[in-house]
Structures are given as C-alpha cells and as structure tokens.
Amino acid sequence: MRKSKWSLLMTLVLVLSMFLAACSGGGDSAGDDKGGDGGDSGDKGSSEPQVLNIIDSAEIPTMDTVMGTDEVAFQVMNGVFEGLYRLGKDNKPVPGVAKDHTVSDDQTVYTFNLRETKWSNGTPVTAHDFVYSWRKTVDPATASQYAFIMSPVKNATAISNGEMKPEELGVKAIDDYTLEVTLERPAPFFLSLTTFATFFPQNQEYVESQGDNYALEDDTMIYNGPFTLTNWEHEEGWVLKKNPDYWDAETVQLDKINVKVVKDPATGVNLYETGKIDRVGLSAEYVNKYKDHPDFKQYGEPTIFWFKYNQTRSEALANVDIRKAISMAINKEDLVNVILNDGSIPAYYSVPKDFVNHPKTGEDFRAKNGDMLKYDVEKAQEHWKKGLEALGKDKITLEILGGDTETSKKMQAYFKSQLEENLKGLTIELKGVPFKQRLELDNNQDYDIQFAGWGPDYQDAMTFVDLWVSDGGHNKMGYSNPEYDALVEAAKTELADKPVERFEAMQKAEKILLEEDAAIGPLYQEGASQLWKPYVKDVYINSFGANFSYKWASIEGKK
Amino acid sequence: MKGYITKRVFYMIITLLLIASATFFLIKVMPGNPLSNAAKLTAEQEAIILENYGLDKPVPVQYLLYMGNVLTGDLGLSFQYDGRDVTSLILNRIGPSAQLGIQAILFGSVIGILLGILSAIRYNTIWDYGSTFIAVIGISIPSFVFAALLQYYVGVKLQWLPVAFWEGFEYSILPTLALAVGVIAVCARFMRTEMLEVLGQEYITTARAKGVSGFSVIFKHAVRNSMIPLITILGPLTAALMTGTLVIEKIFAVPGLGEQFVLSITTNDYPVIMGTTLFFSFFLILTILIVDILYGVIDPRIRLSGGKE
Numbered sequence: 001m002r003k004s005k006w007s008l009l010m011t012l013v014l015v016l017s018m019f020l021a022a023c024s025g026g027g028d029s030a031g032d033d034k035g036g037d038g039g040d041s042g043d044k045g046s047s048e049p050q051v052l053n054i055i056d057s058a059e060i061p062t063m064d065t066v067m068g069t070d071e072v073a074f075q076v077m078n079g080v081f082e083g084l085y086r087l088g089k090d091n092k093p094v095p096g097v098a099k100d101h102t103v104s105d106d107q108t109v110y111t112f113n114l115r116e117t118k119w120s121n122g123t124p125v126t127a128h129d130f131v132y133s134w135r136k137t138v139d140p141a142t143a144s145q146y147a148f149i150m151s152p153v154k155n156a157t158a159i160s161n162g163e164m165k166p167e168e169l170g171v172k173a174i175d176d177y178t179l180e181v182t183l184e185r186p187a188p189f190f191l192s193l194t195t196f197a198t199f200f201p202q203n204q205e206y207v208e209s210q211g212d213n214y215a216l217e218d219d220t221m222i223y224n225g226p227f228t229l230t231n232w233e234h235e236e237g238w239v240l241k242k243n244p245d246y247w248d249a250e251t252v253q254l255d256k257i258n259v260k261v262v263k264d265p266a267t268g269v270n271l272y273e274t275g276k277i278d279r280v281g282l283s284a285e286y287v288n289k290y291k292d293h294p295d296f297k298q299y300g301e302p303t304i305f306w307f308k309y310n311q312t313r314s315e316a317l318a319n320v321d322i323r324k325a326i327s328m329a330i331n332k333e334d335l336v337n338v339i340l341n342d343g344s345i346p347a348y349y350s351v352p353k354d355f356v357n358h359p360k361t362g363e364d365f366r367a368k369n370g371d372m373l374k375y376d377v378e379k380a381q382e383h384w385k386k387g388l389e390a391l392g393k394d395k396i397t398l399e400i401l402g403g404d405t406e407t408s409k410k411m412q413a414y415f416k417s418q419l420e421e422n423l424k425g426l427t428i429e430l431k432g433v434p435f436k437q438r439l440e441l442d443n444n445q446d447y448d449i450q451f452a453g454w455g456p457d458y459q460d461a462m463t464f465v466d467l468w469v470s471d472g473g474h475n476k477m478g479y480s481n482p483e484y485d486a487l488v489e490a491a492k493t494e495l496a497d498k499p500v501e502r503f504e505a506m507q508k509a510e511k512i513l514l515e516e517d518a519a520i521g522p523l524y525q526e527g528a529s530q531l532w533k534p535y536v537k538d539v540y541i542n543s544f545g546a547n548f549s550y551k552w553a554s555i556e557g558k559k
Numbered sequence: 560m561k562g563y564i565t566k567r568v569f570y571m572i573i574t575l576l577l578i579a580s581a582t583f584f585l586i587k588v589m590p591g592n593p594l595s596n597a598a599k600l601t602a603e604q605e606a607i608i609l610e611n612y613g614l615d616k617p618v619p620v621q622y623l624l625y626m627g628n629v630l631t632g633d634l635g636l637s638f639q640y641d642g643r644d645v646t647s648l649i650l651n652r653i654g655p656s657a658q659l660g661i662q663a664i665l666f667g668s669v670i671g672i673l674l675g676i677l678s679a680i681r682y683n684t685i686w687d688y689g690s691t692f693i694a695v696i697g698i699s700i701p702s703f704v705f706a707a708l709l710q711y712y713v714g715v716k717l718q719w720l721p722v723a724f725w726e727g728f729e730y731s732i733l734p735t736l737a738l739a740v741g742v743i744a745v746c747a748r749f750m751r752t753e754m755l756e757v758l759g760q761e762y763i764t765t766a767r768a769k770g771v772s773g774f775s776v777i778f779k780h781a782v783r784n785s786m787i788p789l790i791t792i793l794g795p796l797t798a799a800l801m802t803g804t805l806v807i808e809k810i811f812a813v814p815g816l817g818e819q820f821v822l823s824i825t826t827n828d829y830p831v832i833m834g835t836t837l838f839f840s841f842f843l844i845l846t847i848l849i850v851d852i853l854y855g856v857i858d859p860r861i862r863l864s865g866g867k868e
Contacts, residue, residue: 059640061639061640062642064642067641067642140607140611143611145594145600145608147604148600160607161603162607212642234652234814235651235652235819236725236814237724260812261814262812263809263818264809264812266707266710267710267722267809267811270715270722274714274715276721276722434590434591434825435591436590436591436827437590437591473600473602
C-alpha cells in the first residue's frame, strides 16, 4: 500500500518535471537564436549595423495577400512582397514590379510593362502571377474579406457576388511581362490601388504546391519584396531580412528588421526607454509625459470619427435643425486636447485633411470648403429652438450608440455632458457596445446617433464621399439627397477623366452633406503620437495600406 | 483505486461533452460574426463569406458537425488566423504559459508555506505580524500592479532583468515573481490557519509527550496534516496559472495562451473559443482528479476507494 502511493507520487513528480523540462527547453533554444540576432545588432564597432528593432501590436493574422484584412498583415506584406507599384515618399506610387504603364484614352484600360524580377525561389515574377491572385481574390470560393477593394476592375463585383466566373475579371496577361487591366469605369486612383496588398502577385504553381500550408509559416511562402520573412515565431515576433534577389536591392539599406509582438502600451514605452526598440506608439496618458521629448513625433492619419444621424428611427433626427444643433453643440477643441490628447485634431469636414490634393493647383481638399459645422453654442441653440418648434416638442431623448473601450466611454460621457448642457430639453442615453455588435445595430439601422469612424480604402476623396449616396452600402442612416447622389454619380462617370471637375464635384458634394444637410456630425480626425530614435532615417509614413514603408529606411549615427 | 479512476475518467468525458455543448450554444447567442472586416462589406458579400465558413447552416446542424469533429480530435481551423488549425495553435501557446504557471506555483507555494509555518510557530510575535502583513498585501494588490512595478523598477530603472519578451529563462523571472505574489499570499494564509488548528490537536500533544523533537513534530506531523486544504486550492490554482494569465502575459509580452483566449472571444473566432474552453476545462478537471488522488497520498485517513476494495 505504502509503496504504491510513493510510486504514484513519483510518477506525478516525473510528469511534472518532464513538463517543466519540455517548456524550459523550448524557451532556451528560442533564446539562443534570438540571442545571436541581438548580438549583431549590438556592438559591431566601426561599420554601422543596419538593424531596426520595432514592435507590433499583434500576431500576423495571415500572410496570404488575398486574405489580408488588417494593418499588421498589410505592414508585413508590404515589406516582403511587391505589387505593380509601391507607395513611396508623400504617398506617391513609384514603380515596383511594373517599370511603367500606359492608359487608354478613355482611361479604362491600363497596360503595365513588367520588369524581369524574381521570386525568392528563383522563378520569374510574371503577369500571370497577377492574373492568378486577382482572380483568386474575387472568387467567392476564396471568401476574401477584402475582395471589395477590387471593385474598380471590370466585373469584379459581379464575380464576388457569384454572378460571373473569375475568368471574366478584367485582367489579362498579354505576355509574360505585359499585364492589361480593364476597369469598370475610369478610376483616377487606380495606380495607388496597385500598391495595396490585395493586388500583389502570387505564383500559382508554388501556392498550389503548398496546398493548405501556403503562407502559414515563413518557409511556405516565396517573396518578391525588399525583405523576406524569417524567424516567424507565432505570437512572439518575426524578422524581416534583406532580400538579395530584390530587383532594387541596392536601394535597400536595412539588413534586418526585428519585430516583436507587444500589446501593452506601457511595456512598449519601457522597452523604448531601455533602448530595446527604436519606435513606440504613445497612448494618450503618455503624451503629456513625452510631449517635450526630442524623439516625440506627431502625425495625422486620414481617419475621421463622426456622429451618424439615423433619420429613420427618431423623428427628431429627421429634422435638419436638430442635426445641426447637435453637430454644433460639442466643443471639439476640448475633445481632442483634453479627452483624447493623442495628436488628433478637430474635424469640421467629412474628407480628411492632408489626404488628397487638387489635381491642378495641388491645394489640399480642405482648402476650398474650409471648416463647416463649427462649435458655436449660440447658433446651435437657435437651430435647436427652431427644430423643437417644428417638432412641437420641448423635450427630446436620444440615444448615442458607441464603443465599449475606455477611451470611447470617456468620449461618450463628454458628448452627453456637452449636449445636455448646451441644448435645453435634450436627454442623452449612452449605449456602449462591442464593435461587432455596433456593426450589427448599424446594419439594422437600430440606433439614433452612432459614434463611428472611417479610414480610406484608396487614395481618393471618393472613398469618403461615396459613403453617403442614397443606396450606399454604408449609409444605413436613411440619408438621401438627389443632388448629392447626382454629384457623386457624375464624379464616377462623365467626370472620371476630367480630374479637376471631378475633384470639385466631390468638394461640392461635401458642402451639401455638411453645410446644407448636416447628415453627419464630424468630430475629430485621428492622430498618432510616437517616439522615434533619431538615428532611424527615411521611414515613410503612408496614409493607407501599410502605415510605414521601410524600403528606403536606414540607421545613421546610432553610435 | 483502478475502478475509482475509471469511473472518474468516464465522468470527466461526460463533463467535457456538457461543457462543449453549453459553450457552443452560448457562442451562438453572442452578437456579431467572425468577419474581421464586416464594416466594409455589403450584406451579400457577408453572406457569401459566412457560407464559406459553414455558418449559414442551421445551428443544430452546425452543432452536430462540430461535435463529430471534436470526437475525432479535430478542433477545426481558426477564423482570425487564416487557415491555422486550433490544436497546433493551442499547443504552440501553452508552453510559455505552463512554464510561468509551474514556476510561479513552485516558488510561490514554497515561500508561502514557509511563511505560514513561521507565522504559526511564532504565533502572535513580530514574525507572525510580518508574514501576515505580506500575505494581506499579496492578496489585496492585484498581480498586474506588481508586474508593472517590477517591470519599471527592476527592468527600466535598475536594468537587472529584461523588461519584456520571451527569449530565455531570465525573461521569465519577472512574470514569475508577479504571478507568485498571489500564490505566496494564499499559501501563507491557509498554512497559518491550518497549522494553528493542527498544533492544537491532541496527537501533537501526544507526540510531544512521547518526546519527539520539536522539528519533527512540526515537519512530520503538523505540516503534513495542514497540507490537505492547501492542496484543495493549489490544484485549481495551478490549472488556472498554467493555462495562461491575460494581464501578466500582456505586460511582459509573453506569447502565451491567456491572451489568446480573450482575443478569440472578442474576435468571435468560434473554433478557437471552443478549443481553448475545452482545453482549459480538461486541464481543470484533470487537476481536480490529481488533487483527489493526492489526498490519499498525503493523508492515509482519506481513502478514495471508499471501502469498496
């Protein structure tokens, strides 16, 4: 009896220690190769090591360019793959796999001339690789969540809705190095789209040889970008290594980019302080602390947050004066400076600042329309009185639907206090729900006022303007103005090859949306605050797709 | 003993099946769907994608399909990590979590038990007050506060240990310490109470009367008998720590399972929610079984076979 008990205990101890041994063994070996990496990033002396150390906020969800949907994935894909063009400095597309292109007179057929480049396994990158991946994207069987971004290409929407075959997509390989793309209608922003991950090539033969394992690990992919992916330890980090076979390898300065997954903002700051990483994003609570730090950088992002006024559920919001009153009754300066304090700026517009420029004068989209629906309590109260009279009421209760994150809740509490204080007779009920649930409520138009935001899908004002047309898939608030619809339709069709008129039509549409109709109430344009080590040079910041471009980056003067 | 274990394993399987079913239906009433890009899709596109995931089928059909797969050992493919299978996802993540958990439990319980013993044998002295004070601090301050303090002072200010990452044993020290604080506190409190009670028992007096040395009385008789309630709580605590702790893993950037569990819920990654829940339940039930068996090892008075044998 006694003996059997002891043997049981011994077994347990053994099992436990095996577990321990297994775990620590794994940890050690990972540590060994990482230690080696750290070694050459450290003290090499005379010649400067070209190693960048950064963190990202999450594991890479997918490396299959056709399936990518998020910032983290797009960022890595942009480093290790390349499309026809690539976003360079100031968001300008520069030649990538394509050396140049021609456009037909009616602006609908693009012919790209490809240069002779190679995948990392030695096979050439050809026009067929683009045809394959583009067809795969729109094929409903692929279930790509970003297939919609192909919609400017002829038949793309019909194919992803299952009405046509993938082979009918408007893309054709004339020969190995000539790619012809036919568009649904002229799209002046198409070139910038070709820099986006969904439009990257994939080698059919290789992809199919890997089957279900394609792109799941760093050695089940082939690369054609400035870097290749190595040491991809899931959930822990990965390394981008300079790709010697890249066509423009001499431009690429960095030998290695070490990326680690760090989700906690405070941890990121501590790592930066100890010199382990070269860049860190700052959340609001750190901005005050680092505002005067020499490494502190702030830049605007083209994402706007606004109130969507649902005109179908509350009769009050169907009244334009009520909408104007609400839009003007919130102090947005205080919102960004006190509540957010992260580099965001007040938005009095529906197309962001520093996003697109006039095709002729080069002026910002914002220059002409200026600020609309500015904070003005007196005017807001006038509109409010007028609106209440029209409705024959003296009290209104409205719900604000928003997110459930800390920052979002803080902002919603601020909206409530501002609105109830400035507009007598208004009661605001707050409803904070998880993101997915908010989308569902949005879809069912089951809200009064929704606190929502939008970031661009391509480098053109249309990505914002198109949202509010009457049958728009994202309108979902019952807004309809034939004049607005007509301007947007014109910009998409007859003005498509007249860039100046098209641009001005969209500006006019924005004026109608805000100044006349107050269909939405803009709140703020997002900003980012970061610390950058001064020795990191020439990392370009892009406004859509991958946030940072490392192709031209280098390390200078670290020692 | 054999019969007992067989019976327990049978119940274990039933429990797991019940948990799987309950989780499955709870997930179905959760709002939203697993699309990561739903904001930019039209209703038609959404429908096509959901069909691809098999989410368009009636819930009972989905349930039967899923349970069928689980019984054959297939936990399915993750939605958020495109094409990656859930089993390997969990197995890859459990290593760091388990290592931290075991280190914290071993370190924490040894220190905690010693503190508890010290408290009990130096009852109502400065030693007792001191270790009680430590225990109270450990219980009342959450582990992430310790984690942040350790990271800032030991990692950033003193630079004795790495701030974060997972690259070897030294990287596991700070997270282990942060996790162990709670364990120390729990063990110290339980040990002190139990020891005091046991030391008042007649058999201790008898042992002392027989002339057994003080050391022997404490460690052979008192400590062993005081361990029983401690094991009851240490079992589930071990399971909880080894399967991952969200906040500590996040703060020290440890690629563990805890964070994954929460993330899969917020992203509606159904297969991963199911997989991690099942895994965690399995682990917990297994630990409880081990604890029950350990009772017998530590205290012969408790007989698991209940007289049947």
